[in-house]
Amino acid sequence: MVEVVPCRCCGSSMSIVSTVAVNGYVRWCCSCCGHEHFRSPATAVGSEMYAGDSDYNADLAVAADYRALLQWAHLTATADILLEKRAEPLRVLDVGCFNGFYVRHLRELGLNAFGVDFNASAVAYGQAVYGLEGAISTRELQDLIAAGESFDVVTMFEVVEHLEDFSAVIDEACELLRPGGLLIVSVPNNRMFWRPRLDGPPHHLSRFSPESLRRLARRHCLSVVSLHEQMSLYDFLRNYVGSWFRNEAQSSMRGGSFRHPGLANFARRGLNRCKYLGNLLLTPFNAIAYKFGFRYISQVMIARADVSGRLGSSP
Incomplete structure (x- = not known):
């Protein structure tokens, strides 16, 4: 007998495709x-494993400033956010904000942005270095709901693919949305033409296609406004070269620590500083690859809550 479980995106049956x-x-x-x-009979990955992971915390050392941490997904989402017109500055919550680099970016644009993350060291860094004391914290979404907080936009960049029960977290995010507000979710695109080692367990527990994101939105009573798919040869080259620095041993949540950390961090710092130029030079090639169906590596879904304020998962 084939074992099946309900899909958290569309409610259909999921079956084992690889034993x-x-x-x-x-x-x-x-x-x-x-x-x-991906499911494991063992204990699920806990937030403390990410918070204490040296590879994640090393990101603080290789970024010249907060702009160096902004990715295609952040810039794409920002363009959609700025199209929203309100009498007052938009209230934005970034869930999984790390050190608050995106919160700082939105505040520079005049938005009333806040962030939450369980990584206490990253939050402390953002509070001290980016001046985000009072703007970012380690509060849980349930704490914000209990306090009666509400937001025009809730963002979750590269968050849900790490979660065992992402549907419950999206329910909480929807509960924080004001009627007609936007939920913005970015995840790796399962249509990517080359898969880095990190796109698998225990680092990533889910893989999403554009269709699964659309179904997920509908299941949570959201209307998809737009869905953007990335094609970046620069990110492909960066990840491909980076894979050569990784140890085979699973000593990091991202799929192996760096063999030569000093050299690897030097390369990461340099690549961060030249990424905008690199992407600009490769733009024509990205457009051609996109036309022929190639995608890499991310996708962003912009979805709107019902103006009546209806929330939560549909049956």
């Missing part, structure tokens, strides 16, 4: 929307 365990995880797939999920 070969990947780092102890079994791969499930929904034939209806293309969502993939």
Whole structure:
């Protein structure tokens, strides 16, 4: 008898497509929307594992300033956010804000932005270096809901693919949205033409296709405004070269620590500083690749809450 579980994106049945365990995880797939999920009989990855991961915390050392941490997904989302017109500055919550670099970016644009993250050291860094004391914290979404907080926009950049039960977190995010507000979610695109080692367990527990994101939005009573797919040869080259620096051992949540950390951090710092020029020079090639169906590496969904304020998952 084939074991099945409900898909958290569309509600259809997911079945095991690979019995070969990947780092102890079994791969499930929904034939209806293309969502993939990795499950393990062992204890789920806890937030403390990310907070204490040296690879994540090393990001603080390689960024020249907050702008160096902005990615395609942040800039794409910002363009959509700035199209929203309100009498008062938009209230934005960035869930999984890390050190608050995107919060700082939005505040520079005149928005009333806040952020939450469980990584206390990253939050402390942002409060001290970016002047975000009072703007970012380690509060839980349930704490914000209990306090009666509400926002015009809630963003979740590269967050939900890490979660065992992402549907519950999206429910909480929707509860924080004002009627007609925007939920913005970015995740790696399962249509990417080359998959880096980090796009799997325990680092990533889910893989999303554009269709699975659309189904996820509808399941949470959201209307998709737009869905953007990235094609970046620069990011492909950066990740491909970066894979050569990784140890084979799973010593980091991202798929292996760096063999030569000094050299790797030097390269990462340099690549961060030249990424805008690199992407600009490769723009014509990205456009050609996109036309032929190539995608890499991210996708961003912009979805709107019902103006009546209806919230939560649909049956």
